[in-house]
Amino acid sequence: MSKQAFHAQVAALTAQIAGRPLDAALDAWLNAEHGAGSATYAQLKASCEEGVAEGWLCEREGGGIRYGRVFKAEDALHRFSVDVVDMQDIAGPHHVHPNGEIDLIMPLADSRAAFDGRPAGWCVYPPGSAHRPTVSDGRALVLYMLPEGRIEFTKGA
Template sequence: MSKQAFHQLVAHVATQIAGRPLDDELDRWLNTHHGAGTPSFDQLKQACINGVAEGWLCDHEGGGIRYGRVFKAEDSLGRFSVDVVDMRDIAGPHHTHPGGEIDLIMPLEGDATFDGRPAGWCVYPPGSAHHPTVAQGRALVLYLLPEGQIQFTK
């Protein structure tokens, strides 16, 4: 899996949701059309697994979390940046989402959840905040951030 092929997979979803409000309706739509068990979910999960194995995804490590920004926000990605993290039974650093955050939860080991959510998508509205937490195993989480905006709490 090349970065360009990964870009195309993410762009397929990102361009469908560009400009939509980050709310419960988008959460439901993503889980219906691209959720666990759909071809797009399976392709994105396998691409992330391959990218981690090849070393171009999650190429940084800190505090027990592997992470990395894969793409900056750009028009071909609906103005979303793309980050992927690899977490196992850990809470990450607290942060806020000025423009919201869209997460694709991909369990790898156990019955891993992200912020209590199972495999699939989770949409946080603008202004929300959290300690991103993976429990009950290991998961990869792909983050789409409008304009790449994230503010870590000091």
């Protein structure tokens, strides 16, 4: 799996969601059309696992979390940035999503890992939402897309 092939996979998905509100309807649509058990989910998960194994995904580590921005927001990705994190039974730093956030939750191995209490599949946070991202009950990769790459880390929340 090359970084360019992964870019093409993500671009095909962002083309389908470009311009849509980041809300519960998008969350439901993503899970119905591209959720756990779908070809899209399987392909993205395999690509992320390969990227981690090859060292071009999650190349940084801090506070027990492996992470990395794969692509900055650009026109080819319909103005979404793409990051992937590797987390196991840990809460990450609190942050705000000025324009929202779209997450793909991919438990690893036989794990029943959940992200913010959500199982394998998609989770959409609307603009202005905030959280302390938490993976429980195992290890998961989480791909997240941010409109315009916007994220604001907060102190102490």
